[in-house]
Amino acid sequence: MTTRKIALHEIAHARAGDKGNTSNVSVWAYDPGDYGLIKEQLTAERIKASFPDLIRGDVKRYELDHLHGLNFVMREALEGGVNTSLGLDSHGKSWSFLILGLEVDVPENRGA
Amino acid sequence: MRMGSGAGFSSDRLGPAVDLAQKGSLDWLVFETIGERTLAFGHRDRLLNPERGYNPQLAARMRGVLGACRDNQTRIMTNMGVANVEKAAEVVVGVARDLGLEGLKVAAVLGDEVTDQFDDKTALTDEEGLTIGDVGRPLVGANAYLGIDAILPAIETGADVVITGRVADPSLFLAPIVAEYGWSRDDWGKLGQGTMVGHLMECGMQITGGYYADPGRKEVPRPADCGYPIAEIGADGSAVITKLGDAGGMVSLATVKEQLLYEVHDPRHYLTPDVTADFSTARLAESERDRVRVSDAGGTERPRQLKVTVGFDGGVLGEAGVSYAGINAAARARLARDILVERFDRVDGVKGNYRIDLIGLSSLHATAGVEQPETARDVRVRVALRSMDRDLVEMMLWEVEALLCCGPAGGGGYRGQITPGVITYSAMIDRDDVAPTVKVYTA
Numbered sequence: 169m170t171t172r173k174i175a176l177h178e179i180a181h182a183r184a185g186d187k188g189n190t191s192n193v194s195v196w197a198y199d200p201g202d203y204g205l206i207k208e209q210l211t212a213e214r215i216k217a218s219f220p221d222l223i224r225g226d227v228k229r230y231e232l233d234h235l236h237g238l239n240f241v242m243r244e245a246l247e248g249g250v251n252t253s254l255g256l257d258s259h260g261k262s263w264s265f266l267i268l269g270l271e272v273d274v275p276e277n278r279g280a
Numbered sequence: 281m282r283m284g285s286g287a288g289f290s291s292d293r294l295g296p297a298v299d300l301a302q303k304g305s306l307d308w309l310v311f312e313t314i315g316e317r318t319l320a321f322g323h324r325d326r327l328l329n330p331e332r333g334y335n336p337q338l339a340a341r342m343r344g345v346l347g348a349c350r351d352n353q354t355r356i357m358t359n360m361g362v363a364n365v366e367k368a369a370e371v372v373v374g375v376a377r378d379l380g381l382e383g384l385k386v387a388a389v390l391g392d393e394v395t396d397q398f399d400d401k402t403a404l405t406d407e408e409g410l411t412i413g414d415v416g417r418p419l420v421g422a423n424a425y426l427g428i429d430a431i432l433p434a435i436e437t438g439a440d441v442v443i444t445g446r447v448a449d450p451s452l453f454l455a456p457i458v459a460e461y462g463w464s465r466d467d468w469g470k471l472g473q474g475t476m477v478g479h480l481m482e483c484g485m486q487i488t489g490g491y492y493a494d495p496g497r498k499e500v501p502r503p504a505d506c507g508y509p510i511a512e513i514g515a516d517g518s519a520v521i522t523k524l525g526d527a528g529g530m531v532s533l534a535t536v537k538e539q540l541l542y543e544v545h546d547p548r549h550y551l552t553p554d555v556t557a558d559f560s561t562a563r564l565a566e567s568e569r570d571r572v573r574v575s576d577a578g579g580t581e582r583p584r585q586l587k588v589t590v591g592f593d594g595g596v597l598g599e600a601g602v603s604y605a606g607i608n609a610a611a612r613a614r615l616a617r618d619i620l621v622e623r624f625d626r627v628d629g630v631k632g633n634y635r636i637d638l639i640g641l642s643s644l645h646a647t648a649g650v651e652q653p654e655t656a657r658d659v660r661v662r663v664a665l666r667s668m669d670r671d672l673v674e675m676m677l678w679e680v681e682a683l684l685c686c687g688p689a690g691g692g693g694y695r696g697q698i699t700p701g702v703i704t705y706s707a708m709i710d711r712d713d714v715a716p717t718v719k720v721y722t723a
Binding site for chain 1: 316317320406491492494497498534537538539540541542543544545546547548560562563564594597633634635637639643644645646647648649650662664665666701702703704706
C-alpha cells in the first residue's frame with residue numbers, strides 16, 4: 169500500500185495539561201477510522217525520541233480505545249514546571265501543538 | 281440537580297457566572313480558583329497583610345452573583361478562601377450586608393493548612409529522599425487537599441455560601457452531589473462517577489469551547505461569549521453537560537473528551553481525597569446540540585493519605601525584551617542576543633539561570649528541538665532570569681534596556697518587569713493529622 173505523510177493536526181486534536189514538572193497531552197482522532205493508524209504510529213517511544221531535549225523523563229501512553237484517544241504522560245518535560253521554568257509557556261500549554269506537528273503515514277488514496 | 285461553574289481559575293471571567301446565577305436555575309454555583317501557584321501567592325499576600333490571602337476577585341464575584349443566587353435559591357460553593365478562609369468569609373458577609381441580604385449564611389471550611397506540622401525533616405515526594413530542609417528556601421506554607429469529608433458538614437449547616445481553602449477541585453462538585461443524593465462515603469463507583477462530573481466542570485469554559493478553538497479545524501461559535509458549563513446530575517451520578525442556550529461556545533463530544541483527560545495521568549487511577557476514580561470506562565453520548573451525557577466512570581477505595589502542596593519562596597522572576605522589525609530584523613536580534621550573553625558574563629555577573637528567546641523565530645518551542653524559521657521581519661529578544669537576588673535581576677533589566685542606545689540598529693519597544701516567584705513541592709500527610717472544622721458566619 170502506498171502512503172503519504174500528513175501532519176497529525178489534519179486528523180487529530182489534542183489538549184495539554186501540567187502537574188508539577190509533568191506534562192500530559194491527550195490526542196483524539198476526529199474520525200474513529202483514523203484511530204488505528206494513530207495508535208500504531210504515535211507510540212510513547214516516538215514521542216520521547218521526537219523531543220529528547222525537552223522530555224528528560226519517561227513517557228507513558230494510556231489508551232482509551234472506545235473514545236479513540238491516547239494520553240501521553242511526559243515526566244520532567246516542563247523545564248521544572250510552572251513555578252520554575254524560564255520559558256514563556258511555563259505550563260507547556262503549547263506542547264499539544266508540538267505533538268500535532270508530528271507526521272503520520274496515511275494511505276495514498278485516503279480522502280482529504 | 282443542576283450545578284454550574286462560575287470560575288475555573290483564579291482570574292476567570294465574571295460575566296458568564298452572573299448569567300448562570302440569573303438564568304441557570306441552579307442548585308449550586310461553583311467557583312474553583314486555586315492552583316499550586318495561586319495558593320502560594322495567597323500565603324505570600326497574607327504574610328504581607330494579614331487581612332489578605334484570599335482570592336483577589338472574591339468581593340467582585342460575590343457582588344455579581346449573591347443577589348441573584350438568593351433570589352433563585354442557588355447555593356454557592358467556592359475555594360476562594362485560598363490561604364485566608366476566615367477573612368474571606370468575612371468579606372462575603374460584608375458584601376451580603378452591602379447588598380441588603382440580611383441573614384445570609386456563610387460556612388467556612390477550615391483546617392487545610394498544615395504548615396505548623398511540617399519541619400525541615402518532612403519528606404517531599406518529588407524526589408526520593410528529598411526533605412523540606414534540602415530545598416534550602418524559606419517555607420511559605422503547606423496545605424493538605426481536603427475532600428468531601430471536610431466539606432459535607434459545611435453543607436449540612438444550610439449555608440448559602442460554603443467557602444474553603446485547599447480542597448481537591450472535583451470535591452467542590454462532589455460534596456453537594458453526595459449531600460443531595462445521600463450516597464455512602466464508600467460507594468466508590470458512584471463517587472468515581474461524581475468525581476468525573478466534578479473534574480469535567482472544574483475548569484469552567486474548558487468544556488464549553490474555551491482552550492479549544494483551532495481555526496479551520498475546530499470552530500467555536502461566538503468564541504468571545506462562551507458560557508460556563510451546567511451539569512444536570514442524576515441520582516446515579518450520570519450527568520448531562522450543557523450550557524445556557526443563549527451563551528456562545530459549545531459542548532460537544534470533542535470538548536468533553538479533551539477535558540476528560542486534562543491534567544490526568546493514568547485514567548484508571550485518578551486520585552482524590554474521596555476516591556480513586558476510574559475514567560477509563562466513561563461513556564460519552566451527544567444527545568442533541570450542546571448536550572453531552574457522561575456516565576459509567578467507576579472507582580475504587582480512596583488513597584490512605586492526603587496530598588499536601590508545600591510552597592517556598594522562589595525569589596523573583598525578571599523578564600525584559602527589545603524588538604527588531606523590518607529588513608534584516610532576525611540578524612539584528614541575534615546580534616542583540618550575542619551582546620547580552622557577552623555582557624551578562626563579562627560585565628554584569630548575571631550567570632547561569634537565564635534564558636534568551638527570539639520571539640518570532642523561536643520561543644515557546646525553542647528548547648523542543650523542532651525546526652524553526654531562519655528569518656522573520658519582526659523579532660523580539662526576550663530575556664528571563666530567576667534569582668533570590670533582586671539586585672541581580674534589576675541589573676539584567678538595565679542591560680536589556682541599554683540596548684536601545686547601545687545595541688543593534690532600530691531596536692525598540694523595551695518592556696521589563698519583575699514578579700515575585702514561588703516554588704511548590706508535594707508531600708503526603710496522614711488523614712488523622714488533619715482536623716477540618718466549620719465556622720459559620722451570618723450577615
